[in-house]
Amino acid sequence: MNPRRQKRLVAVTAFVLLLGGAIGAMLYALQQNIDLFYTPSQLIEGIGKDKVKPEVGQRLRIGGMVVKGSVRRAPESLKVSFDLVDTGPIVTVEYEGILPDLFREGQGIVAQGVLVDATTILASEVLAKHDEEYMPPEVAEAMKGIKHVPPSQLYKESDKGQQP
Amino acid sequence: MWGSMFRWLDPYAKPETLYHLCGRLLPYLMGLALFTLLLGNIWGLAFSPADYQQGDSYRIIYIHVPSAIWSMGAYSSMAIAAFIGLVWQIRVAQWAVLAIAPIGAVYTAIALITGAAWGKPMWGTWWVWDARLTSELVLLFLYLGVIALAGAFSEAARGIKVASLLAIVGVVNLPIIHFSVEWWNTLHQGATITKFAKPSIDPSMLWPLLISLLGFALLLAALTCLRLRSQILIFEQHRPWVRQLVDAKGDSSQKEQN
Numbered sequence: 001m002n003p004r005r006q007k008r009l010v011a012v013t014a015f016v017l018l019l020g021g022a023i024g025a026m027l028y029a030l031q032q033n034i035d036l037f038y039t040p041s042q043l044i045e046g047i048g049k050d051k052v053k054p055e056v057g058q059r060l061r062i063g064g065m066v067v068k069g070s071v072r073r074a075p076e077s078l079k080v081s082f083d084l085v086d087t088g089p090i091v092t093v094e095y096e097g098i099l100p101d102l103f104r105e106g107q108g109i110v111a112q113g114v115l116v117d118a119t120t121i122l123a124s125e126v127l128a129k130h131d132e133e134y135m136p137p138e139v140a141e142a143m144k145g146i147k148h149v150p151p152s153q154l155y156k157e158s159d160k161g162q163q164p
Numbered sequence: 165m166w167g168s169m170f171r172w173l174d175p176y177a178k179p180e181t182l183y184h185l186c187g188r189l190l191p192y193l194m195g196l197a198l199f200t201l202l203l204g205n206i207w208g209l210a211f212s213p214a215d216y217q218q219g220d221s222y223r224i225i226y227i228h229v230p231s232a233i234w235s236m237g238a239y240s241s242m243a244i245a246a247f248i249g250l251v252w253q254i255r256v257a258q259w260a261v262l263a264i265a266p267i268g269a270v271y272t273a274i275a276l277i278t279g280a281a282w283g284k285p286m287w288g289t290w291w292v293w294d295a296r297l298t299s300e301l302v303l304l305f306l307y308l309g310v311i312a313l314a315g316a317f318s319e320a321a322r323g324i325k326v327a328s329l330l331a332i333v334g335v336v337n338l339p340i341i342h343f344s345v346e347w348w349n350t351l352h353q354g355a356t357i358t359k360f361a362k363p364s365i366d367p368s369m370l371w372p373l374l375i376s377l378l379g380f381a382l383l384l385a386a387l388t389c390l391r392l393r394s395q396i397l398i399f400e401q402h403r404p405w406v407r408q409l410v411d412a413k414g415d416s417s418q419k420e421q422n
Contacts, residue, residue, distance in 0.1 A: 009251045012332065020336045027340070035349040036294040063349060100288035102217060110351050127287045132356040134222055135366040136213030 037061035037110050040084050040091040044119065056115050062091060063110040063129060071105055084109070095123040102128035177254050180405045183396045186389040193389060197382035204376030212369050224282045226373060230380035232275035233358065235303060236338050238268035238384055242310070243335045246328035256392075258324045259399060261331055262314055263391035267384060269307035276300060287351060295344035296352035299337060306334040320399075 027034070032047055038060055046053040054060050064084035071082040081094045082105075093111050103109060108131060113123035176182050208226035215222040242264040249258035279297070280290045291297065310327045317323035345354045357363040363370055400406050 005251055005253075008253075012247065012250050012329075015329070016332050016335070019333050023336050031348070034295050034347075036292065036351055037349050039349065063351075100286070102286055125289075127289055127292065127351060129351055130218070130286055130353050131364075132353040133364045134215050134218075134225070134356065134369050136368060137216040138213075139366050140216035 037063035039086040040064045041086055041088050043091055043115075044089040054115055056117055058115050059113070060115060060121070061110055061112045062093065062121050063108065064091065065108055066103070066105050068105045084111075090119070092120045093123050093126070094120065095126050097126070099126055100128040102130060177256055179256055179396045179400050179403075182256050183393055186393045186396075190386060190389045190393075193382055193386035197379055197386050200375050200379035200382060202379075204372050204374075204379050208369075208372035208376060212372050213366075215369075218286060221282060221285050222369075224278050225369075226376045228275055228278040228282060229357070229373060230377045231271045231278065232300065233377065234380045234384050235268055235271035235275050235300070236341060237381070238264055238271055239303065239306070239331075239334065239338060241388075242268060243331050246331040250325065250328050250332070255399070256396065258321075258328065259395040260388070260392055261310065261324065261328055263388055263395050265307055265310045265314070265327075265331075267387045267391065269304060269311065271380075271384070272300065272304040272307060276304065292351050294350040294352055295348045296341065296350050299341040299344050302337055303334075303341060306330070306337060310334075 032052075038047070038054065040062065043054060043060075043062060045051065062084060064086045067083040067085050067090060071080065073080045077096065078098065079094070079096045080099065081092060083090045083092050085091075093113070094116075095111065095113075103126065108129035110127045110129050111121060111123040112125040112127075113121045116122050176185060205226055209223050212223075214220050242261055245257045245260040245264065248254055249261060276297075279300075283292075284290050310331050313330055314320075314323045314327035317326070342355075342358070344350060345352055356365050357370070357373070365373070397406060
């Protein structure tokens with residue numbers, strides 16, 4: 001390789017490595033701020049080496065699995081409360097509004113709201129977090145024992161149940 | 165060592181040879197691309213089974229995932245061309261940067277728009293500033309930056325040089341896009357097929373997706389050939405071989421008219 005090319009090769013490579021390193025260091029420093037949400041254990045046990053916990057009254061997002069059997073709906077309004085879990089501690093989310101189609105027990109969700117006490121969040125928005133698995137209904141039934149009923153059919157069946 | 169390894173490529177650094185090579189490849193690439201795209205998408209959109217949770221909405225995967233993967237693939241190719249163009253000063257590699265950038269930008273836009281259209285019914289929102297979505301948006305801005313920089317100088321060669329530098333630096337964003345869903349908490353789900361473990365998708369849905377992936381790759385190659393040909397003609401318009409080409413075309417069309 002002739003000296004001029006070699007010089008250009010070194011210059012371009014050094015430029016890219018320096019800038020890449022700078023961006024890497026920046027992202028590393030910003031690591032906690034890039035996370036979209038707290039997990040329930042992060043919320044209760046704190047994040048990082050310093051165990052920083054969010055303060056009551058802080059706006060934040062919380063993400064986790066909806067605990068089976070924890071969804072409580074108010075009979076007269078759209079108010080709903082449910083528990084979220086990841087690996088250990090449980091956090092309660094209270095919400096008033098329409099939940100996304102994919103919201104169900106055992107499903108991952110991300111809620112945005114205000115921390116009202118150490119383990120309760122008053123949510124203003126609830127988003128469903130889908131996992132990376134795709135399969136037809138028959139396979140899901142065979143593998144996971146999940147019989148998924150679309151919401152439209154669910155209501156028809158419950159209507160029939162109410163009108164004997 | 166370098167010299168002998170890549171010596172066989174030398175003839176293609178000549179614009180005229182590359183122009184004719186691209187011209188010969190173009191019909192095959194385009195034909196195969198159309199065939200695989202039609203096959204993959206008709207299979208995926210009409211015949212593969214619905215998802216157990218998302219129903220028919222998941223079918224956007226057959227456009228979203230290939231365009232997202234190849235928006236990154238196009239970027240890597242563009243950056244490699246930019247690197248070769250900068251270090252070895254090979255003009256056709258510099259023109260390839262200009263040829264690929266708009267195609268990659270469109271792929272990125274398709275990935276972002278189809279993702280938003282899927283996010284609304286599934287997540288409950290069009291957009292969220294999580295690491296995956298934001299880094300893919302940065303990729304679109306990188307493409308637009310490369311296109312804008314290349315055209316921002318009155319001296320074309322200088323514009324290409326600066327745009328190439330941006331293209332190379334932007335490569336830092338590619339691992340960030342790919343690993344964003346592992347490094348940080350995101351709303352976007354993790355990788356389904358681009359991982360070393362077994363794909364977490366049923367084979368009946370995987371096959372049309374793989375065919376669609378191949379289709380988007382072939383379309384990228386075909387469009388790159390097409391655009392590279394026109395870039396070569398633009399930059400070589402005063403050369404004798406282009407003059408001869410134009411004259412020959414002109415003569416033959418005159419004959420046809422007569």
